[in-house]
Every structure is written in structure tokens, then in C-alpha cells.
Amino acid sequence: MSNLILLFLCLFLGVFLRKAKLFPENGHLALNSFVVNISLSSLSLYYIPKIAMNVQVLFPVAVQWLNILLAIPFFILIGRKLKWSKGMIGAVIMGAGLGNSSFIGIPVIHALYGESGMKTVMLVDQPGGFVALFTVGIAVANYFSGGKSTASETILKIIKYPPFIAFSIAVLLNVFSLQIPTDLDQVFEKLGATTVPLALVSVGSQLRWQKFNSETRPLLLALSFKLLLFPLIIFVLYFFVFNQRGEMIEISFLEAGMAPMITAGIIANTHHLYPKLTNLIIGIGIPISFVTLAFWYFVMHYFI
Secondary structure, eight states: OOHHHHHHHHHHHHHHHHHTTTSSSTTTHHHHHHHIIIIHHHHHHHHHHGGOGGGGGGGHHHHHHHHHHHHHHHHHHHHHOOOOHHHHHHHHHHSSSSOOOTTHHHHHHHHHHHGGGHHHHHIIIIIIHHHHIIIIHHHHHHHHHHHOOOOOHHHHHHOOOOOHHHHHHHHHHHHHTOOHHHHHHHHHHHHHHHHEEEEHHHHHOOOOOOOSSHHHHHHHHHHHHHIIIIIHHHHIIIIIIIIIOSSHHHHHHHHTTSOHHHHHHHHHTTSSSSSHHHHHHHHHHHHHHHHHHHHHHHHHHHHH
């Protein structure tokens, strides 16, 4: 219960601090930078070395890859049928093609599964969402915006990114069964613990209502795919086709229903892919996702 209270309290604090003008304009950028570069890196170094590697770890890693790889043909076909512009198709793919496995995923999974769930979240977020975003996501943004980035530029961005460096070190520690000194491990644990409150305050400070007219249909289709259709696909695929069970699979399924990824929206905006539409997908998708996640959570426990 305390984790759920923390979740909604921090969201409210973010909204309150912005409304009361106690939060600097664009102050969320500083929080985001700390969460991404310090908190998430610390979580990787704390949890990844402790994961027992087996075939089942492929399921959480695959969630984000399946998300964007299914979103691309889905929205290209729909976009062409509805005569959307190339830029709008790209915006919807970026908005609906990746989930918020860290800023929303970590607090939600921590509230439901506690510390044990964080190992799975790291698998969804790092080799899943992060690598998918900076490879397929960047390629989508470049193609639909008409921009060009070389493969070497993309690779360089990935290997210089602090969470990727931390993840790579953590994987090596796991593979070679090396233990981090206890005192340093506790430091990583404490830094990682800042992820939940800071991420939620940041998200709360960014929640804004915007009017929309021409964006109604692409917005509804994007959120329907991200919050309803894709989780349904993972539900059937993981629980029935592959007949998998256990906490790791449950968390992987819930991560499939997370809100749209904020970082993917930022990249779409920097490529000028309908910024208003992208912001609406994220801004409306986040609060709605709490309702749809509750629905999927009860569906899972009813049928599984």
C-alpha cells in the first residue's frame, strides 16, 4: 500500500509544484537528466549482476522490440489508408511504438511486485526499450522526417550513453560472476532508489491538458494500439502461445501496457514530427494508462 501511496503522492506533487509555480520552467529536464544518467545507471549496476540468466530473460527484453516492430507496419498501413502525411505516420509510430518502462514502469512495478520486480524492469528498459529506441526508433524518426544519420553516428550515440555504459558493465559483472564491493553496492542501491520519486514528480509536472481537433483520430488510434491492442497481443503470445508463467512474464506483460515513452516523444519532437500530436499522445496516454494497467492487471489475475 505504501508504494501505491508514494506513486500517486509524487504524481500529485509534480502537478502541485508546477501549478503553484514552485517548480522552475522546464525543471523536469534536470530531474529527467538525473534519473536517466544517474538513477537508472545505478539500478542497472545494482540489479543486473544479480539476475540469473536463462532463456526466460528473452521475454522481457523482447517486449519493446515487438512493440515498435509491430507499430511500424500497423501505422504505415493505416496512415496510407487514411491519407496521413509521412510526418504524421512517423509521429504516431514514435508515440505508440515504445513504452514508458522506466518513468512509469518502475514506480508501478515496484508498487505491485516490490524490489524483486526491478530486475525484470531493467531487462525491459535497457536491452529492450533503450536499444530499440536508439536503433529502430532513431531510424524511424530519420526516415519519416526526411533526416539522415549514419550508422556510425547512431552507434556512437548508443555507446556514449551513460545507462548503456552502466548496463554493459553490469552484464560483464554478471557473465563473469564478479561481485561489487558491499559498500559500493549499497551506494548504487540508494542512488537507484531515487528513480521512483524523481521520475513521478517529473511526470506529474509535465501533465497538461491540450485541446485537439485534427489530431483526434491519430491520437485515439495511437493510444488504442499502445494501451489495448499491443498488451492483448503480448497477453495471448506469452501466456497462451508460448505458455509461460511466473513473475518475470507477468511483469513483461504489464510493461507491454505502459504509457507511451517520454524519450521517444522527445526524439520525435526534435525531428519535427508533429510535436503537438506527440505531446498529446504522451500527455493523455500517461493518466489513461493507470486505468488500462489496472484493467490488464485484473484480467491477468482472472485468466492466469
